[in-house]
Amino acid sequence: WGGSLNKRMAFPLAVVKEVKAIVDEYAPKGFIIGYRISPEELHGKNVGYDYTEALTLISEVIKYELDYIHLSLWAGYNSKPENSEKSYAELFKEILDDKTKLLIVGGIFGEDTATDAIENYADLIAVARGTLIDPNFAKKVTEGKGDTILHKISPETVEYSHLTPGLLEAFSREDSLGLPPLPGGETIRHLHTGKYDI
Numbered sequence: 001w002g003g004s005l006n007k008r009m010a011f012p013l014a015v016v017k018e019v020k021a022i023v024d025e026y027a028p029k030g031f032i033i034g035y036r037i038s039p040e041e042l043h044g045k046n047v048g049y050d051y052t053e054a055l056t057l058i059s060e061v062i063k064y065e066l067d068y069i070h071l072s073l074w075a076g077y078n079s080k081p082e083n084s085e086k087s088y089a090e091l092f093k094e095i096l097d098d099k100t101k102l103l104i105v106g107g108i109f110g111e112d113t114a115t116d117a118i119e120n121y122a123d124l125i126a127v128a129r130g131t132l133i134d135p136n137f138a139k140k141v142t143e144g145k146g147d148t149i150l151h152k153i154s155p156e157t158v159e160y161s162h163l164t165p166g167l168l169e170a171f172s173r174e175d176s177l178g179l180p181p182l183p184g185g186e187t188i189r190h191l192h193t194g195k196y197d198i
Contacts, residue, residue, distance in 0.1 A: 005053055005056060008049070008053075009056070009057050009060060012057060012061070013057075013060055013061065016035065016061055016064050016066070017064060019033060020033065020064045020065075020066075032067045032068070033066050033067055034066055034067055034068040034069065034070050034103065035058070035061050035066055035068075035069050035070065036069075036070035036071075036072060037054055037057070037058065037069070037070070037071065037072065038054075038071075038072045038073075038074070039051045039054045039055075039071055039072075039073070039081070039088040039091075039092065040054065040081065040088075050081070051081045051088060051091065055091060055092065055095055058092060058095060058096075059095050062095075062096060062097060062100050065099065065100075066100055067099075067100065067101065068100060068101040068102070068103045068123075068124065069092060069096060069100060069101075069102055069103065070103040070104070070105070070126070071088060071089060071092055071102065071103070071104045071105070071106075071122075072105055072106065073088055073089070073104055073105065073106030073107070074106055074180050075106065075107070076106050076107030077089065077104050077105070077106045077107050077108055077113070077116075077117040077121055077122070077125070078107075078116070078117070078120075078121060079106070079107075087121060089102060089104050089121035089122050090121065093121075093122065101122075101123035101124055102121075102122040102123050102124070103122060103123065103124040103125065103126060104117060104121060104122040104124075104125055104126070105125065105126035105127070105128050106128075106180075108125060108126075108127050108130050109129070109130040109133065109149075109151045109152075109183060110130070110146070110149050110151050111140075111141050111146030111147070111149060112146075114127065114130075114141065114146075129180065129182055129183075130149075130151075132153075132161060132163060132167065132171075132182065133150050133151070133152060133153050133157070133161055133182060133183070133184075134149050134150040134151075134160075134161070135160075135161060135162055136149075137149055151183060152182070152183035152184030153171070153182045153183065153184040153185060153187070153188055154184050154187050154188070155187060155188055155190075155191070158188060158191065165195070165196075166196060168188075168191060169192060169193065169194075169195060169196045169197075170196075171185050171188070172185070172188045172189055172190075172191045172192035173189075173192055173197075174189065
């Protein structure tokens, strides 16, 4: 972001205001609106924003009465900013009102981490990479078979995971195309064909 914080917040707040207006006018009753954000996006010395600025933005966003705030936590659902005793999730939860739910994603690969995340950090969780590894993640939990969830990818489980060709190419690369890697991703490097490499 460049310039003052108020100027940098103008665009995202204008988007939220417009989305809210369109939903209020055209969407059916009960239509859900959320806002997804990474709590920090720091790229070098003067590019990006830190979590304090994100907190300021979200404190303005929730004035539009959204249903949820979704935190994308690449370092894990319980990760913390530098020099903070509290996690990102805890910091954001503190500023939300009673109507706005906190949804978090990041580093949830089993029933134990899913339970910890929902009991101690947020109202809702998303399971992204965990579901890529085990597409039956939620089903196994609801059926009481959480102990059978696959926690990492391997050559033997690729077929079970049903990764699309593009996802298999991305996660079999050493750099995962800049995405957070799948646990066990190093074991499927030999499956990378380079078909989609630029």
